[in-house]
Amino acid sequence: MVKLILRDKEYEVRPGMDLLAALEKCGIMPESVIASREGELILDDEILKAGDEIKLVSVISGGSTV
Amino acid sequence: MRQHKLALCKEHFLDWLPEQTERFIKKYEMFTHHEKVLVAVSGGKDSLALWDILTRLGYQADGLYIGLGIDGEFGYSSESQRLTQKFANERNLKLHIVDVEKEYGQPIPVLADLTKRGHGRPCSVCGLTKRHVMNRIARDLGFAVLATGHNLDDEAAVLFGNTLNWLGEYLLRQNPVLPASPGLARKVKPLCRFYEREMAAYAFLRGIEYIYEECPFAVGSKTTYYKELLNQLEVKRPGAKLTFYVKFLEARQQGIFAEKEKIQATLAPCSNCGQPTSAPGNLRSRLVLVLSFDGTGCTGFN
Numbered sequence: 001m002v003k004l005i006l007r008d009k010e011y012e013v014r015p016g017m018d019l020l021a022a023l024e025k026c027g028i029m030p031e032s033v034i035a036s037r038e039g040e041l042i043l044d045d046e047i048l049k050a051g052d053e054i055k056l057v058s059v060i061s062g063g064s065t066v
Numbered sequence: 067m068r069q070h071k072l073a074l075c076k077e078h079f080l081d082w083l084p085e086q087t088e089r090f091i092k093k094y095e096m097f098t099h100h101e102k103v104l105v106a107v108s109g110g111k112d113s114l115a116l117w118d119i120l121t122r123l124g125y126q127a128d129g130l131y132i133g134l135g136i137d138g139e140f141g142y143s144s145e146s147q148r149l150t151q152k153f154a155n156e157r158n159l160k161l162h163i164v165d166v167e168k169e170y171g172q173p174i175p176v177l178a179d180l181t182k183r184g185h186g187r188p189c190s191v192c193g194l195t196k197r198h199v200m201n202r203i204a205r206d207l208g209f210a211v212l213a214t215g216h217n218l219d220d221e222a223a224v225l226f227g228n229t230l231n232w233l234g235e236y237l238l239r240q241n242p243v244l245p246a247s248p249g250l251a252r253k254v255k256p257l258c259r260f261y262e263r264e265m266a267a268y269a270f271l272r273g274i275e276y277i278y279e280e281c282p283f284a285v286g287s288k289t290t291y292y293k294e295l296l297n298q299l300e301v302k303r304p305g306a307k308l309t310f311y312v313k314f315l316e317a318r319q320q321g322i323f324a325e326k327e328k329i330q331a332t333l334a335p336c337s338n339c340g341q342p343t344s345a346p347g348n349l350r351s352r353l354v355l356v357l358s359f360d361g362t363g364c365t366g367f368n
Contacts, residue, residue, distance in 0.1 A: 029294065029297050029298070029301065030301060031261075031262075031263055031297035031300050031301060032263075032294070032297055033263075034263060034266045034267050034270060036270065041076070041267060041270055041271060043073075057266060057270070057278060058278070058280075059111075059262045059263050059265070059266035060219070060262060060280075060290060060293050060294070061110055061111075061112070061220075061262070061280060061284070
């Protein structure tokens with residue numbers, strides 16, 4: 001399996017799908033995160049392999065603008 | 067980057083983003099290499115990336131950090147200040163710090179509680195305070211221009227909200243550059259054409275350490291909600307956010323809105339601090355604090 005971690009939440013998907021598909025499967029808006037594997041940024045079309053641990057970082061900042 | 071029909075490796079992406087920033091600085095006539103720039107830094111990815119880019123491009127850029135006194139459960143303000151200070155120290159950059167509680171007696175959440183508008187959600191008071199402080203410091207320290215890290219998602223979300231409510235004055239003012247006027251420093255947004263995701267990627271690839279946690283008061287904000295809506299559109303139509311914003315700028319340039327002079331004529335100086343306000347005769351009903359606001363004797367937000 002492939003593990004995706006976003007803050008304190010963990011998701012699991014089957015290997016063989018690309019990152020975009022994995023995010024959609026987990027209900028995560030692709031535009032709202034960046035993803036890294038072993039410290040390297042990966043792109044939406046990256047194929048995820050069994051045992052991968054993907055760290056997701058939310059990119060949306062909100063609140064009042066200045 | 068489907069919105070740009072572009073795929074870049076790490077090395078070229080790190081070159082491309084500053085090059086494009088330089089292009090937009092020139093395109094919108096934001097500032098020159100001869101002018102001193104004050105960068106408003108929050109410890110987040112956008113503002114620290116902006117400071118990084120401007121210094122790499124050779125601009126004279128100091129940072130301004132405003133300590134808001136918002137701690138939540140994870141020390142939001144103290145951690146963001148630590149990261150900002152670390153960023154400046156590691157690059158030997160000059161950072162100006164204004165601590166709201168030290169200067170004005172109370173941190174933002176308490177100041178907000180003292181106003182009718184700020185109970186439970188101090189974003190309005192916070193934004194007003196930041197704008198006031200940024201302008202004051204830029205003016206007092208002789209900076210020609212004040213730069214903020216607003217990205218395209220920020221701008222598109224604001225545009226979306228203003229359009230939903232047909233806020234003509236705000237639509238007219240939303241611009242990559244707000245020219246200087248009496249009492250107001252020039253304000254610029256050099257990152258306004260970059261997606262939030264691109265800025266996060268830049269900060270990550272550049273190794274910039276920034277605060278991941280969001281301001282505790284921003285959770286559930288309208289801005290965040292609008293961003294999520296626009297991202298749904300973006301997934302189906304790559305480039306939709308960029309088109310929405312850029313076409314708006316073009317349409318306004320072509321005269322779709324009222325003449326600028328009519329709106330500018332509505333700004334007048336605050337009787338307390340002299341900074342321009344859109345509601346000079348109605349300050350008390352907007353935001354008035356009993357606290358002494360700054361060294362000039364101003365006791366009201368405007």
